[in-house]
Amino acid sequence: MRNLQMPLIGGVVLGLAMVSATGAQAKTVNVTMKAVESQIPIDNKGTLYAAWTFDGAIPGNLVRVTEGDTVDFTLNNPAENKNSHSMDFHAAEVDVLTEFAPVKPGESKHFKFVAKRTGLYMYHCGASPMVQHIARGMYGLIIVDPKEGYTKNFPKPDREYVIAQQQYFPDAENYNAMLENQGWTNALINGKVFNYDPVHDPKATQALVAKPGERVRIYFVNANVNLPVALHPIAGIWDRIYINGNPKNELRDIATYSVAVSEAVIADIVAPADHPTNNAIVDHAMSAALRGAITVLMFTPDADPKSGKGDKMILR
Numbered sequence: 001m002r003n004l005q006m007p008l009i010g011g012v013v014l015g016l017a018m019v020s021a022t023g024a025q026a027k028t029v030n031v032t033m034k035a036v037e038s039q040i041p042i043d044n045k046g047t048l049y050a051a052w053t054f055d056g057a058i059p060g061n062l063v064r065v066t067e068g069d070t071v072d073f074t075l076n077n078p079a080e081n082k083n084s085h086s087m088d089f090h091a092a093e094v095d096v097l098t099e100f101a102p103v104k105p106g107e108s109k110h111f112k113f114v115a116k117r118t119g120l121y122m123y124h125c126g127a128s129p130m131v132q133h134i135a136r137g138m139y140g141l142i143i144v145d146p147k148e149g150y151t152k153n154f155p156k157p158d159r160e161y162v163i164a165q166q167q168y169f170p171d172a173e174n175y176n177a178m179l180e181n182q183g184w185t186n187a188l189i190n191g192k193v194f195n196y197d198p199v200h201d202p203k204a205t206q207a208l209v210a211k212p213g214e215r216v217r218i219y220f221v222n223a224n225v226n227l228p229v230a231l232h233p234i235a236g237i238w239d240r241i242y243i244n245g246n247p248k249n250e251l252r253d254i255a256t257y258s259v260a261v262s263e264a265v266i267a268d269i270v271a272p273a274d275h276p277t278n279n280a281i282v283d284h285a286m287s288a289a290l291r292g293a294i295t296v297l298m299f300t301p302d303a304d305p306k307s308g309k310g311d312k313m314i315l316r
């Protein structure tokens with residue numbers, strides 16, 4: 001799709017109408033992120049870790065656009081930071097040496113791309129050593145919704161949740177160990193060990209919730225630096241898996257789906273409608289599950305109606 005943006009007087013940029021068959025108009029979405037080097041809690045009891053993040057949280061903020069939209073992106077790397085950082089959107093088809101180039105402290109970078117292909121994509125910092133920038137938390141997700149909207153094969157979900165998993169290396173400085181896959185002690189789910197699992201961690205105060213019979217759509221990214229994830233909903237079966245989050249790449253009735261490093265996948269689950277149930281979404285690789293990668297999903301009639309919607313897609 002051609003980029004029909006035109007600069008107007010006064011520096012205002014207008015996304016000109018690019019009308020699809022269904023009448024949806026392509027738009028320009030402005031996204032600004034800040035590289036943040038700071039101490040943040042990586043478990044429910046508040047253990048601090050020298051993280052590198054986008055905007056101070058793991059994962060970074062969710063970016064959501066529609067197929068055909070232009071993403072107008074700015075990365076700010078404040079002068080107080082000690083390292084260069086960068087942005088690599090897996091949804092972008094650009095030049096690795098230009099758009100994705102490192103940004104020094106005190107500098108910023110701006111680039112645009114058209115999100116041409118619907119799906120779910122990781123984004124991450126690609127500055128050297130990349131293993132360290134990802135392992136310390138610089139990643140997130142971008143959803144490129146299909147311009148045709150929901151269909152019979154891509155039904156509208158009742159709830160939507162983001163789950164990002166990564167290996168946790170307490171020695172934040174030792175990137176050689178990260179390369180060798182040595183020294184990781186835990187798995188982080190959205191930046192914390194057993195983030196949403198009050199069964200394994202009494203200090204966990206949140207869980208994913210929905211009502212019986214609802215369709216819950218999980219936007220999952222494997223942000224490990226080295227290991228695949230065996231994504232399984234204990235006591236359930238994925239109703240649909242959309243590989244790379246694209247409705248065309250549909251699988252049905254999957255117990256466990258293997259998610260490659262950096263792969264992002266949409267996984268739908270529909271619980272029985274006639275009684276309350278619970279699932280535990282795990283990385284079935286035990287070294288990850290029992291060290292943090294378990295997420296409780298509760299289907300109860302009194303589920304908070306706001307959870308899994310809008311800004312509650314990532315439970316912070």
Ligand SMILES: [Cu+2]
Pocket residue numbers: 052084085086125126127133138
């Ligand atoms: Cu970085």
